[in-house]
Amino acid sequence: MGSLSLSAISKSFGVVDVLKGVDLDVAAGEFVVFVGPSGCGKSTLLRVIAGLDEQTSGDLRIDGLLMNSVPPAKRGIAMVFQSYALYPHLTVARNMGLALSQEGIAAADIKRRVETASALLRLDALLDRRPAELSGGQRQRVAIGRAIVRQPSLFLFDEPLSNLDAALRAGTRIEIAKLHRQLGATMVYVTHDQVEAMTLADKIVVLRGGIVEQVGRPLELYARPANLFVAGFIGSPTMNFIGGDSAARLRAATIGVRPEHLLVAPESAGAGAWIGAVSHAERLGADTMLYVDVPEVDVLGAGMLTARILGDIDYAVGDRVGLTPQAGKVYRFDDDGNSIAA
Amino acid sequence: MSRAASPARPWPLSRAAVHLVLILYAALCLGPVLLVVGNSFKSRAAIFGAPLSLPGPATFDLVGYKTVLGQGAFLHYFANSLIVTVGSLAAVLLFGAMAAFALSEYRFPGNRLLGLFLSLGIMVPIRLGTVAILNMMVATHLVNTHLALILIYTAQGLPIAVFILSEFMQGVSKDLKDAGRIDGLSEYTIFFRLVLPLVRPAVATVAVFTMIPIWNDLWFPLIVAPGEATKTVTLGAQVFIGQFVTNWNAVLAALTLAVLPVLVLYLLFSRQLIRGITAGAVK
Ligand SMILES: Nc1ncnc2c1ncn2[C@@H]1O[C@H](COP(=O)(O)OP(=O)(O)O)[C@@H](O)[C@H]1O
Numbered sequence: 164m165g166s167l168s169l170s171a172i173s174k175s176f177g178v179v180d181v182l183k184g185v186d187l188d189v190a191a192g193e194f195v196v197f198v199g200p201s202g203c204g205k206s207t208l209l210r211v212i213a214g215l216d217e218q219t220s221g222d223l224r225i226d227g228l229l230m231n232s233v234p235p236a237k238r239g240i241a242m243v244f245q246s247y248a249l250y251p252h253l254t255v256a257r258n259m260g261l262a263l264s265q266e267g268i269a270a271a272d273i274k275r276r277v278e279t280a281s282a283l284l285r286l287d288a289l290l291d292r293r294p295a296e297l298s299g300g301q302r303q304r305v306a307i308g309r310a311i312v313r314q315p316s317l318f319l320f321d322e323p324l325s326n327l328d329a330a331l332r333a334g335t336r337i338e339i340a341k342l343h344r345q346l347g348a349t350m351v352y353v354t355h356d357q358v359e360a361m362t363l364a365d366k367i368v369v370l371r372g373g374i375v376e377q378v379g380r381p382l383e384l385y386a387r388p389a390n391l392f393v394a395g396f397i398g399s400p401t402m403n404f405i406g407g408d409s410a411a412r413l414r415a416a417t418i419g420v421r422p423e424h425l426l427v428a429p430e431s432a433g434a435g436a437w438i439g440a441v442s443h444a445e446r447l448g449a450d451t452m453l454y455v456d457v458p459e460v461d462v463l464g465a466g467m468l469t470a471r472i473l474g475d476i477d478y479a480v481g482d483r484v485g486l487t488p489q490a491g492k493v494y495r496f497d498d499d500g501n502s503i504a505a
Numbered sequence: 506m507s508r509a510a511s512p513a514r515p516w517p518l519s520r521a522a523v524h525l526v527l528i529l530y531a532a533l534c535l536g537p538v539l540l541v542v543g544n545s546f547k548s549r550a551a552i553f554g555a556p557l558s559l560p561g562p563a564t565f566d567l568v569g570y571k572t573v574l575g576q577g578a579f580l581h582y583f584a585n586s587l588i589v590t591v592g593s594l595a596a597v598l599l600f601g602a603m604a605a606f607a608l609s610e611y612r613f614p615g616n617r618l619l620g621l622f623l624s625l626g627i628m629v630p631i632r633l634g635t636v637a638i639l640n641m642m643v644a645t646h647l648v649n650t651h652l653a654l655i656l657i658y659t660a661q662g663l664p665i666a667v668f669i670l671s672e673f674m675q676g677v678s679k680d681l682k683d684a685g686r687i688d689g690l691s692e693y694t695i696f697f698r699l700v701l702p703l704v705r706p707a708v709a710t711v712a713v714f715t716m717i718p719i720w721n722d723l724w725f726p727l728i729v730a731p732g733e734a735t736k737t738v739t740l741g742a743q744v745f746i747g748q749f750v751t752n753w754n755a756v757l758a759a760l761t762l763a764v765l766p767v768l769v770l771y772l773l774f775s776r777q778l779i780r781g782i783t784a785g786a787v788k
């Protein structure tokens with residue numbers, strides 16, 4: 164229950180083409196995350212799946228049934244919004260039960276289903292309150308509860324954690340992962356947060372400018388990005404990109420090395436592949452980020468190489484260091500930015 | 506610490522000036538009203554003898570009210586005014602809010618143009634069309650009916666209502682409406698149960714701005730509904746203003762009484778509508 168299939172979905176607002184032919188298959192029970200920079204069409208794609216916006220062309224199937232121009236309430240979906248979107252005049256219990264009473268389900272059944280969901284999300288004490296009397300985290304749990312109560316075959320989340328503070332975000336993220344395991348429903352989740360995407364997803368869809376750049380399991384995207392964009396987008400801090408001679412020597416237009424794959428040694432200990440001076444160090448305790456100026460190397464973007472060293476290593480600004488990529492951890496890209504197979 | 510707690514912070518000059526202007530303006534607005542109310546409780550001699558003094562034991566006289574209430578038709582005029590005002594108000598708020606919702610919520614060809622056309626009515630006074638309106642009312646046999654006045658006032662009130670309400674409706678969370686759609690609420694339910702309660706303050710504002718000119722209007726009652734059966738209170742008060750003698754006691758008493766219903770409606774709107782659960786929907 165809850166498979167989803169998009170074929171050649173495009174969406175234009177007037178003359179602006181927001182989605183340009185999206186193809187995607189989601190198996191029942193899968194957790195799919197859409198990531199991409201702001202404005203790339205993630206929300207629009209989600210709203211098309213929900214039926215809140217209608218695609219300009221293309222077909223959308225849920226459980227194999229053609230859903231083009233089926234109204235949202237009849238698609239067997241539930242959606243959780245970034246802004247919670249709770250009904251301000253209804254109590255928590257009635258917020259959660261409204262969709263069911265619209266479907267004409269008996270009051271006793273509604274009560275039972277609301278109670279099941281509220282037990283799952285620890286909302287029992289709040290059932291008689293109104294949204295205005297809840298904290299942000301509680302509101303988001305109610306919004307999730309409202310989705311669960313409907314027992315949809317497909318859950319849609321649009322950046323549900325963006326309005327929460329960091330601690331709450333981590334907690335709710337784990338809660339959503341647990342829910343997915345318990346309910347086994349298909350979930351489509353939009354975020355621009357790396358950690359959410361990597362930790363929650365069975366499958367990540369990277370979008371840019373209304374086009375799917377790559378689809379794959381999180382670690383597959385990390386290990387084998389299809390192109391420069393995906394390589395730069397997945398992983399934090401972002402990959403170092405180097406052009407010029409260093410790349411040419413490896414028969415590539417650009418090469419990429421992740422900060423965690425750069426070995427750092429003091430210059431005196433023997434030459435690294437690239438030599439430079441530390442321009443800034445961020446010591447986080449568990450690891451240390453070094454930003455190294457390498458004037459001789461053609462670094463794209465910032466002009467500095469970023470290295471991530473495990474543990475707290477005390478380099479001072481100005482120290483000269485040598486940087487060497489780990490063997491087999493260099494990504495190569497051609498003139499068009501596509502990956503060159505190893 | 507002690508300085509921060511010191512209570513009497515001297516007012517800056519500009520603030521005092523602003524208050525002075527506001528107090529003068531309030532006095533200017535309230536003065537005539539108080540004069541009418543005060544004199545309505547005085548004998549005829551006292552009204553002319555000392556128009557600016559308050560009614561005292563020697564000058565207190567309810568003759569004006571006795572005349573007005575004794576003349577049975579007057580309560581009837583009141584009822585007419587109430588029917589016309591409440592009827593027009595209901596129509597303006599209902600249709601204005603619905604049009605505003607459609608204009609702000611749905612994308613359809615001509616949306617912008619329609620909005621512009623509706624706001625054009627704010628700039629063109631409806632009285633310019635009096636002759637055409639009268640012709641229409643004659644043709645449809647609506648002269649001397651409440652409906653004639655209600656239709657005219659609805660047309661008069663709609664443009665500003667649509668304009669103000671659509672501004673506010675654009676501010677209502679899109680997610681909230683979409684959540685309703687996903688939960689299977691009809692567009693009417695979304696409008697009446699979700700959106701309208703959230704724009705209550707705007708509705709109250711529009712109600713007050715719409716109501717007062719309708720209640721006070723003399724022009725259209727005189728032209729399309731001057732008959733005894735449909736006379737409104739403003740028109741009715743003219744009975745006491747004669748070509749040669751004017752019964753000032755009765756005129757002042759009638760005007761004082763005429764203020765009361767508007768005052769009640771005003772209090773009703775400013776208290777009832779603004780109250781309510783509007784916070785906490787979003788974020
Ligand atoms: N209703 C709309 N009308 C016109 N343009 C829109 C509308 N909704 C979204 N867009 C445009 O579509 C693009 C993608 O928006 P969106 O899907 O919200 O991006 P995001 O990936 O940040 O969620 C943006 O450039 C936005 O301006």
Ligand SMILES: [Mg+2]
Nearest residue numbers: 205206207322
């Ligand atoms: Mg978005």
